[in-house]
Structure formats: structure tokens, C-alpha cells
Amino acid sequence: EPEVTQTPSHQVTQMGQEVILRCVPISNHLYFYWYRQILGQKVEFLVSFYNNEISEKSEIFDDQFSVERPDGSNFTLKIRSTKLEDSAMYFCASSPGTSSNQPQHFGDGTRLSIL
Amino acid sequence: GQQVMQIPQYQHVQEGEDFTTYCNSSTTLSNIQWYKQRPGGHPVFLIQLVKSGEVKKQKRLTFQFGEAKKNSSLHITATQTTDVGTYFCAGPSAERRGSQGNLIFGKGTKLSVKP
Numbered sequence: 734e735p736e737v738t739q740t741p742s743h744q745v746t747q748m749g750q751e752v753i754l755r756c757v758p759i760s761n762h763l764y765f766y767w768y769r770q771i772l773g774q775k776v777e778f779l780v781s782f783y784n785n786e787i788s789e790k791s792e793i794f795d796d797q798f799s800v801e802r803p804d805g806s807n808f809t810l811k812i813r814s815t816k817l818e819d820s821a822m823y824f825c826a827s828s829p830g831t832s833s834n835q836p837q838h839f840g841d842g843t844r845l846s847i848l
Numbered sequence: 849g850q851q852v853m854q855i856p857q858y859q860h861v862q863e864g865e866d867f868t869t870y871c872n873s874s875t876t877l878s879n880i881q882w883y884k885q886r887p888g889g890h891p892v893f894l895i896q897l898v899k900s901g902e903v904k905k906q907k908r909l910t911f912q913f914g915e916a917k918k919n920s921s922l923h924i925t926a927t928q929t930t931d932v933g934t935y936f937c938a939g940p941s942a943e944r945r946g947s948q949g950n951l952i953f954g955k956g957t958k959l960s961v962k963p
Binding site (some may be wrong): 768788793840 | 893
């Protein structure tokens with residue numbers, strides 16, 4: 734069964750440094766998402782991406798964050814200047830459809846630790 | 849803003865006992881989705897409910913969507929140790945018309961099963 738893949742599985746970074754988290758969504762999916770989950774807490778929406786542009790973003794997704802689809806397969810999340818509170822598990826997800834009535838397939842996540 | 853609430857936050861059961869988690873949304877939902885996250889894992893889609901009053905079953909799991917499409921429940925009959933994990937309900941954001949499907953997750957119910 735096709736999977737969403739994310740790299741790296743764990744990223745340790747000094748505060749203030751830039752990080753790029755990578756995702757390869759399922760190949761025939763059209764919608765891509767980033768979520769984050771602070772340890773022990775709920776999954777929080779960051780941003781959705783469709784047709785090579787951001788569809789929606791949450792309050793969490795401020796100017797420090799950006800997303801890109803640099804080629805036909807990768808979908809990246811960049812955090813420009815990391816803060817301690819950015820430490821979390823970041824999940825990429827994709828869905829096939831053109832409406833909200835579609836299940837989302839999550840990757841295994843990248844655990845981001847900011848020191 | 850839109851909220852999705854889940855109770856209980858934790859549930860400890862003896863293997864063989866039943867388990868139920870309840871989900872309530874502050875807004876009417878077009879659909880509700882349920883995800884399971886094993887410890888250290890990523891959310892895995894279980895099911896989607898769309899119709900008012902809908903009931904769906906997956907083996908020992910029974911999912912219900914309320915008549916007003918604002919609440920839902922997941923019931924597991926005769927729990928097994930493989931049921932351990934956190935169960936999240938999630939609904940599409942109602943913040944923007946034509947939302948591209950970003951999900952608002954509940955805080956989840958963490959189920960532990962004692963053998």
C-alpha cells in the first residue's frame with residue numbers, strides 16, 4: 734500500500750537555526766498537509782497545499798514557516814529561525830480528493846528537537 | 849474558534865472490557881473522521897462518517913455520528929491489548945467555505961488495556 738514518507742525521522746537543531754523537513758506524499762494525491770504534535774498533546778493543523786499554493790494556514794503557521802513543492806514528488810516544510818517551542822513531532826499528510834470528505838494519510842513524522 | 853472536544857482523556861480497562869470515547873464539536877460537521885495513533889506512531893485513518901445518525905462497524909469497533917452532526921462516538925467491544933493507543937476524532941475546519949480539508953483534531957482518548 735502506498736505510504737507518505739518523511740525524512741529525517743529525527744532532527745536536532747540549535748535554536749535560531751533553519752530546518753527543512755521533507756515529505757514525499759502518495760503519488761496520485763492532490764492535497765498535502767503539515768500538522769504538528771507537541772509531546773502528549775493533540776495533532777494541530779499547520780498548513781494545507783493544493784495546486785502548488787497554500788490553501789489554508791493556521792495561526793501557528795507564521796512568517797517563520799514556509800512550504801514548497803520543489804519538484805513533482807517532494808513537499809517541504811521550512812522553519813526559518815527555530816525556537817524552543819517549535820520542538821514537536823511534525824506530520825505530513827496527503828489526501829486524494831478535492832473536498833474535505835477525504836481521509837488523510839499520515840507519514841511517520843519527523844521529531845524536531847530544538848536545543 | 850471551532851473546537852472539537854473528546855472525553856475521557858484517558859481510559860484504563862481490563863482486557864475484555866468495553867471502551868467508549870465521545871467526541872463533541874462546537875460546530876456542525878460535514879463529516880467526522882476517526883484516527884488511531886499507537887504509542888510512538890502516526891495517526892492512522894480508521895473511518896469517516898458523513899450522514900446524520902450514521903452507524904458504521906469495523907469488527908469490534910462501532911462508530912456513530914449524531915443526528916445533529918455535532919457529536920460522535922467510538923465503542924470497542926471486548927478490548928484486546930492490540931487496541932492500545934490514542935483515538936482521535938477530527939472534523940474539517942468550518943472556518944472557511946470550501947475548506948480544503950484541514951482537520952481539527954480532538955485531544956484524543958488514550959486507551960490502555962491491562963492483560
